[in-house]
Amino acid sequence: MATVSLLSDEQLTPEARAVFDDIRAVRGAEFVNNFWRALAHDPALLRATWERLKVVMAPGALDPLVKEMLYVAVSASNGCEYCAHSHTASARAKGMTPEMYGELLAVLGMANQTNALASALQVPVDDAFKE
Amino acid sequence: MATVSLLSDEQLTPEARAVFDDIRAVRGAEFVNNFWRALAHDPALLRATWERLKVVMAPGALDPLVKEMLYVAVSASNGCEYCAHSHTASARAKGMTPEMYGELLAVLGMANQTNALASALQVPVDDAFKE
Amino acid sequence: MATVSLLSDEQLTPEARAVFDDIRAVRGAEFVNNFWRALAHDPALLRATWERLKVVMAPGALDPLVKEMLYVAVSASNGCEYCAHSHTASARAKGMTPEMYGELLAVLGMANQTNALASALQVPVDDAFKE
Amino acid sequence: MATVSLLSDEQLTPEARAVFDDIRAVRGAEFVNNFWRALAHDPALLRATWERLKVVMAPGALDPLVKEMLYVAVSASNGCEYCAHSHTASARAKGMTPEMYGELLAVLGMANQTNALASALQVPVDDAFKE
Amino acid sequence: MATVSLLSDEQLTPEARAVFDDIRAVRGAEFVNNFWRALAHDPALLRATWERLKVVMAPGALDPLVKEMLYVAVSASNGCEYCAHSHTASARAKGMTPEMYGELLAVLGMANQTNALASALQVPVDDAFKE
Amino acid sequence: MATVSLLSDEQLTPEARAVFDDIRAVRGAEFVNNFWRALAHDPALLRATWERLKVVMAPGALDPLVKEMLYVAVSASNGCEYCAHSHTASARAKGMTPEMYGELLAVLGMANQTNALASALQVPVDDAFKE
Structure with a gap:
């Protein structure tokens, strides 16, 4: 029902397969969800998206749970x-x-x-809030 | 530049004034920002919005800073x-x-x-994610 | 500050001028707001937008005030x-x-x-709501 | 398929049950739709949402049908x-x-x-529209 | 599952039927997709939407494929x-x-x-970008 | 008026400065717009955003003008x-x-x-459109 087929492991190009291997290694789980199976039609986009997600969601000044909750809030606002x-x-x-x-x-x-x-109401920004 | 005038303290109805008093008491600050000054044209809406915000943003299972960051993320996604x-x-x-x-x-x-x-891509939800 | 200049009456092509004439006639007012002055760079788009708006906002099964309030609600949700x-x-x-x-x-x-x-919450639609 | 289970009447806490009773009384109908069954996991959120909705959608300066149509227009714009x-x-x-x-x-x-x-086009707001 | 029934060819009014005939003629195909079958409950809205779409998506300064890709990008951003x-x-x-x-x-x-x-970040627009 | 100050060249960290150098080299222009001056407070985010944008907007199967028009369409739909x-x-x-x-x-x-x-209308997707 996606606009592209969801690729099984057997259908991956070697480049896409390498990304899937990294997803599995980082997550410590065999399961790779459908989002990546749809993106895998374009291995360069798959790689760029995963590499960035891995960095962004890693522990830092914010802990991973807070980051995940921010993700939920944005996703719900966007209706995804x-x-x-x-x-x-x-x-x-x-x-x-x-x-x-x-x-x-x-x-x-x-x-x-x-x-x-x-x-x-198109409320004007208070001077106190301006940087 | 708002679609309504921003009410000064002197222009408030008694009901709106009572809400402003509570905003000041809860925040421990004299400053009341423009959002409330625009809403004050409708004291019932002003009160309902403030009363709910006060509860929602209070400390709970999530700390107030996390709640505020969730608010920022949603607001930016909505372009407000x-x-x-x-x-x-x-x-x-x-x-x-x-x-x-x-x-x-x-x-x-x-x-x-x-x-x-x-x-x-209209990616279908994985069975693993369903409740 | 628009991405195009706002055309004055003197800068209009004859086709755009005819649309402005009709806006003035329908509204019974000399004032033509900036939206139309920006659209006037493309007379065909100007005409199509105005002709459709005129029909959509006319009295019908809904009165014009209800239609205008629907317009406000949508515009605010979209942050325009x-x-x-x-x-x-x-x-x-x-x-x-x-x-x-x-x-x-x-x-x-x-x-x-x-x-x-x-x-x-991704609440599933109740059967009772389905046509 | 929601992110939470939909609670049956038997699964409700007493606080959630009281809200459902009020929904049934106000609407004069036994049917309680899925939105409330999902929210019922958090009785405080359920109560706050219902109490506010009841007030907002009641007859007032706008009749309930106009309010419901405004709701439809916003919901469609948001893609919900x-x-x-x-x-x-x-x-x-x-x-x-x-x-x-x-x-x-x-x-x-x-x-x-x-x-x-x-x-x-980022059309600038006409002076005539400013409050 | 739509909020209205999807009309079959047999259920169309003559005015809606005429629009379907034109859709088939312009596209050179018998298939008429569900969007039009839902809109057909309101023949005037059906006609206005189709007549405008036909003009907008025709070849012009942009080729039809570019227009269709613009449509995909907007539709995905809107979550439709x-x-x-x-x-x-x-x-x-x-x-x-x-x-x-x-x-x-x-x-x-x-x-x-x-x-x-x-x-x-609410980045202010650079002077260089202003018309 | 941004939520952060816009950094001048003199205020950049060496890492941010290196990104600005690359922006100038790739674009063949001295001018660096405000978006990057706001992002420069977080050199890692600045770098990641620029490096990705550079790749995405480069000539490929789509020419850069088509890509830029897609960007305009999305930005307008999002009200940015x-x-x-x-x-x-x-x-x-x-x-x-x-x-x-x-x-x-x-x-x-x-x-x-x-x-x-x-x-x-919540129109159901036609079988013909499913992958």
Whole structure:
């Protein structure tokens, strides 16, 4: 039902296969999800996307769970079905509890509400907020 | 430049004034930003929005800084100028360092990128991600 | 500050001028707003947009004020600064009171909030809602 | 297929059950749709969302059908599948005829079209539209 | 699963039938896709949409394949499932190769990424970019 | 007015300076626009964004002008003021004529219109469009 077929491991080019090997190594899991199987038709795009994702989601000044929750919030605001599912699952795997998820949803709802109000009212930015 | 005038303290109805008093008490600051001054034309909407925001952004399973960063991420994805400014300022006031902001931006950019790719490709949700 | 210059009446091609004449006749006003002055660089696009808008916004099963409020709600959800301003002004000209605007904002905020929640949760559509 | 299970009446906590009772009482119907069954995992979020929705959608300066049509327009602009279905069904239950729906769709399409044009052209707001 | 039934040829009004005849003539194909079958409930909206689409997508200063790829990019950014599928199919029918599609996806992802960054940072427009 | 200061050349770290040098070399111009001056606070994010953009926008199966027009269309749909300005300027620098821009706007408007209609109607994808 994607706009391209989802490639099985056997259908991968060697370049795509190398990316899949790295995904498996970094995640410590055999499972490679459909997003990568769709992107694998273009090995250069697959590689660039994975290499960047690996860096961005690694521990840093923010911990990986916070990063994953940010990803969920953005994905829901954008209405991306696949992304909402995959990143909610990832956030849970990284320790998101039902209480944390409930609060994430509350902030998400509130932000979308006040974003719409501010856009409708076209509120001018306070001088105090300007850099 | 808003679609309504921004009300000064002197122009507030008693009901709106009571909400402003609470904003000041909760925040421990005299400053009340333009968003509330625009909403104050409709005291019931002002009150409902503030009362809910106060609950949603309070400490809980997620700490207030994480909540504020979620708010920034959603606001930027929605392209809300006012909200990007006000919530970035709030996140900084709650301790967001330049390093944390840089990582938030990186996750935000990545999420919007892969959301668009998943939407273009219409990737079907993996069974493993379904509840 | 637009990506094109805003054409004055003197700069219009005859085809664009004819559209401006019709805008003035239909609205019964001399004022032609900037949106049309930007579109006037492409008279065919100008004409097609105006001709369709004229039909869509005319009285029908919905009255023009309801149509204008729908326009405001969509424009705010999309974060369009120009459109929020111009259609809020039009709605007022057609009779939108402060009370009506307050309720429109409340519905707008609520809809954006629950849209985000439904997208985050990926709630499946009830059979009862299917045609 | 939601990111959480849909709770049956038997699975509700007492607090969530009380909200469901109120939904049934207000609507005068036994049916409680999936959105609430997903939210019920977080009774506080369920209650806050329902209590606000009840107030916002009640008759006021705008009649409930106009409010429901505003909801449909926002939901469609945001691309929310669940919301498009549920609020279109609600609008019909409140009296939206096929003619009204057709005009709503026409305004929705027009607004999204001109929003995009104004954003592409970055048309500056006319002084006449400023408050 | 649409919010309206999809009309078969037998269910069309004469006005809707005339539009279907023109769709078939212009495309040189018997197949009429579901979008038109849903719109056909409102023959005036059906006609206006088709007549405009026919003009907009015709060869001009941009070739039809470029126009179709622009359509795919917008549809994916908007998260429109139906549109992503239908316009990707159309683009392929007009000659979009896998290499072209891969590059389109790369630009789409990049644009959504930098759009989000510019919105988060609220970067002021350089004087050099102003008309 | 950005959420961060715009760094002058003198304020750059050596790593950021190296990226600016490459931007200037690739573009054959001294001018470095504000987007990069805002991103330069985080040299790693600056580098990653620039390195990827350089690859994505290079000539390939699609020519650079088509890529730039795709960028404009996405930016306008997302309502990004900065991006609409900067990429429209880039498209013109790469040869976009007023006629091409007019057609791009027409497709952009049409796509946003039919995206909204398809989302409102929740049209099911035709089997013929499935991969």
